[in-house]
Amino acid sequence: MDKEKVLILARKNPLHKEDFDYSIEELKDLTDTAGGEVVHTLVQQLERPHRAHYLGDGKLTEAEELIDDLGINLVVVNDELTPSQLRNITNRLEVRVIDRSQLILDIFAYRAKTKEGKLQVELAQLQYLLPRLSGQGTELSRLGGGIGTRGPGETKLETDRRHIRRRITDVKKRLEQVVEHRKQYRERRKENNVFQIAIVGYTNAGKTTFFNKITSAESLQENQLFATLDPLTRQTKLPSGLQVLISDTVGFIQHLPTTLIAAFRSTLEEVTEADFILHIVDASHPNHESHEKTVLSLLGELEAENIPKLTVYNKQDKVSGPFTPMEKPFVKTSLTDDTDVPNVISAIEGVLRDIWDPYHIYVKAEEGKFLNTLEMNTIVTVREFKEDRKEYVVRGYINPEHPLRDKLIPKESEDE
Known part of the structure; x- marks a missing residue:
């Protein structure tokens, strides 16, 4: 199957240049994960987005020419667009346009495997889509399973809105049941006094690799963003004999769509209920410090910043030059090397001995x-x-x- 040819549109704020290059590289990785091929990136320096079209008129004319010359199928914008911006750019470029948030939602929809994961993604997509319905009515069938019978005098847009609101209500009710089951399961685990460890980290840091090695599980392990979406929990035993439950969680990322953070709150409660957090960092990534800050910020939002934590600086085999850890306590490792996994486990027990x-x-x-x-x-x-x-x-x-x-x-x- 041929990959869709993608043009990236991006705004570079001259006052905040630090993370721009990285955000573009990450968007390219996201596009690749979604099955697209970035053939060109068009950047304009603007302190704030153009209110109606995100970028200026000249840049959009340049984009029109590139779309024709390169046979572009899809335009991906490196920010979350307002409904009017999305509508105006789509009308101007006459090609399908999505923003960063919609791209992430599409990847999550593809990756979700469990009932809860699928419901959470659908809820996030519907909440994202509702204010952006104009001009997108024909695409609803892939989300909502078809539009109901229209009443006399109703426009398709009004019917679509009503359908989506009903579907949102339905999905929320079903999610509440699933979340209640998860809550009961967590309470039973608490009653059994089993020590719980949550593995967190930026997406593609190596969380699932460690999870698989320590639990002998066979969850999906890929060098792609969001390879793990649904939380997995397994029981295992540390060398001292201590029985623990270890949960692998969804990878964190900068600029997550707000609808997705809200929808995945219950999934991330695996983190808030944990007794110990294992924060895995890809130490070889040029933006590893930014990744760490993103994860720590999200842990703060989840009110999980005070849970005992060990930071694992992973992929040391790919690190060139000196490496200075940001967090303590920490351990440096390469989790692809089987001999390094016991070092992480020993470090976990070392931290526990200090606080127990x-x-x-x-x-x-x-x-x-x-x-x-x-x-x-x-x-x-x-x-x-x-x-x-x-x-x-x-x-x-x-x-x-x-x-x-x-x-x-x-x-x-x-x-x-």
Whole structure:
């Protein structure tokens, strides 16, 4: 299947040049992920977008010529357009025009596999489309499954709006049910006191590679943006014996459409419910610091910035020159190398030992079940059988929030 030929239109603010080149490269990657081929990029320096047409008249004339000369099928704009801008540019260029937000929504629609993921993407698409309906009525069937019977005197646009509003209400109701099931599932996990780790990071940082290696899962692992969309959770055991649940989450990205952030709030609650965050960064990327800031900013919006965290600076094998980490605690690694995965796991346990409470107890030889409970729920560092006492001496660290904590560290020993 031939790729669509794409022309990128972009506005470069002369007062804010820092991230422009990177945003263009990212848009090219997004276009490639969506199945398009960027054949030309047209840039205009403007402090603010043209109110009616985004870019100036001269640039749009240049775009018209490029569309004819290069056989362009699609124009992608590097910002989110207003409904009137989208309508005006489409009428002027006489070719299909989408903005950055719609491109991201299309990729999410392609990547969504679970019922919840598909519903969330559909909701985001419908909310994005509603104010931009004019001139797009003919494309609704791919989103809404067809338009209902029109009443006498109604225009197609009015019918489309009514159809979309009904569909939004329906999708929201179905999502509420799915979200409620997810909430109940999370509450059961909390009741079982299983330690939860959420893997977060900018898209394509290597989250799924690590998730697959530590859990032996076979989730999609590709060198593309948004390869993982639906959150996966697996149970695994750390070397100390501690049982943990690890969740792989959707990749973060700059300038996410606001409708998408809202729609995926419940998916990202995997992060807010976590006991520990593993933030994976592609250290070899020229804009890795900007990626880190984007993720940290989104964690702040989710009110998850105070959850204990380890930053993993991944792809060190591709880093040229000195590398200075932004965050602490951290570990440098290349997760494609199997020998590096244990280093990350050791670093996770190291962070936990620093923030958890130490304990030191004796366990009778016949209390094997209790010993097993300790290994599954705490980080055991010493387990040694004392022949003279017929007891095990056990040392380790326990989560201060765990119900076992008061049994292992009696109040009197704290007061001493």
